[in-house]
Amino acid sequence: MAPEERDVIPGRRRSRAVAPGDASGAVGLVVEDVVSGYRGAPSVVHDMSLSVAPGEVVAVLGRNGAGKTTLLSTISGVLRCRRGRVALGDEQLSGMPAPRIAAAGVAHVPEGRRVIPGMSVDDNLRLGGYSLRSRTVIEEQLRSVIGLFPMLEPWRRRVAGSLSGGEQQMLAIARGLMGKPRVVLLDEPLTGLAPILRAEVLGVVDAMRTAGHAILIVEQNAAETLPFADRVLVIHEGRITLSGSAAEMASSSAIQEEYLGLPIGRTAGEPCPTREESRRW
Numbered sequence: 001m002a003p004e005e006r007d008v009i010p011g012r013r014r015s016r017a018v019a020p021g022d023a024s025g026a027v028g029l030v031v032e033d034v035v036s037g038y039r040g041a042p043s044v045v046h047d048m049s050l051s052v053a054p055g056e057v058v059a060v061l062g063r064n065g066a067g068k069t070t071l072l073s074t075i076s077g078v079l080r081c082r083r084g085r086v087a088l089g090d091e092q093l094s095g096m097p098a099p100r101i102a103a104a105g106v107a108h109v110p111e112g113r114r115v116i117p118g119m120s121v122d123d124n125l126r127l128g129g130y131s132l133r134s135r136t137v138i139e140e141q142l143r144s145v146i147g148l149f150p151m152l153e154p155w156r157r158r159v160a161g162s163l164s165g166g167e168q169q170m171l172a173i174a175r176g177l178m179g180k181p182r183v184v185l186l187d188e189p190l191t192g193l194a195p196i197l198r199a200e201v202l203g204v205v206d207a208m209r210t211a212g213h214a215i216l217i218v219e220q221n222a223a224e225t226l227p228f229a230d231r232v233l234v235i236h237e238g239r240i241t242l243s244g245s246a247a248e249m250a251s252s253s254a255i256q257e258e259y260l261g262l263p264i265g266r267t268a269g270e271p272c273p274t275r276e277e278s279r280r281w
């Protein structure tokens with residue numbers, strides 16, 4: 001790996017991590033010098049700093065066990081920060097319990113599409129809006145989310161357990177949007193999905209970006225995810241080892257060797273597909 005490819009945004013450079021707002025006053029996610037891990041065990045995430053602006057998709061790559069899920073769980077408050085802070089604009093989230101972080105605007109869609117199988121699609125969605133003020137607001141938001149996920153329309157009265165794995169994944173993401181989040185954390189949303197559904201999920205990620213959400217997406221499937229990302233972070237042993245624009249990363253030899261190699265059927269050196277090409281797959 002060439003030295004200039006390393007640490008484009010090193011973990012300790014605070015000024016790069018603080019990019020929380022845009023001209024409209026919308027606020028993004030800020031993670032600063034975060035250290036976290038599991039109870040009774042050494043820290044897994046070390047000195048992690050990153051930001052995701054409204055309308056931006058940041059992809060997190062890393063091998064199994066690198067700390068990607070731990071990072072998302074720390075942002076959403078499932079795990080607490082041992083050091084450092086997580087904020088939404090000026091509002092500090094770290095230290096709050098997970099339900100308050102969700103109510104403050106962070107939706108975490110965990111690995112493994114955990115929908116409630118015995119409930120209807122609509123009721124699963126309503127549950128996702130539990131933090132909204134009133135039934136009227138929940139029903140309004142339900143209509144708005146169905147607008148973003150038109151594929152859910154014909155399934156609304158079906159029990160969620162009768163949907164295919166990919167359809168449940170779509171429901172899990174849609175449920176995350178029911179709380180009107182500003183930040184959406186997606187943990188391996190493509191895992192186990194057929195190519196056509198992977199393309200649908202990525203299409204939804206694109207629509208969420210257009211709607212102004214700040215999106216942090218953890219994915220193993222770099223070849224398909226990179227064309228939809230604005231920036232990419234690579235995590236190794238709980239630290240950011242490489243970061244940059246998605247275009248820079250797609251042409252980085254380190255990324256090509258590690259993430260765009262034979263397993264996904266492309267040869268190293270072959271350019272990553274554009275967003276348009278990827279949509280056609």
Ligand SMILES: Nc1ncnc2c1ncn2[C@@H]1O[C@H](COP(=O)(O)OP(=O)(O)O)[C@@H](O)[C@H]1O
Pocket residue numbers: 038041044062063064065066067068069070071
């Ligand atoms: N519940 C847990 N308790 C203790 N250690 C865990 C737990 N979950 C994950 N780990 C450890 O944390 C490290 C990072 O795991 P994880 O964040 O799940 O990685 P990734 O999502 O990148 O595959 C691994 O070493 C893993 O063994």
Ligand SMILES: [Mg+2]
Pocket residue numbers: 068069070111
């Ligand atoms: Mg994981």
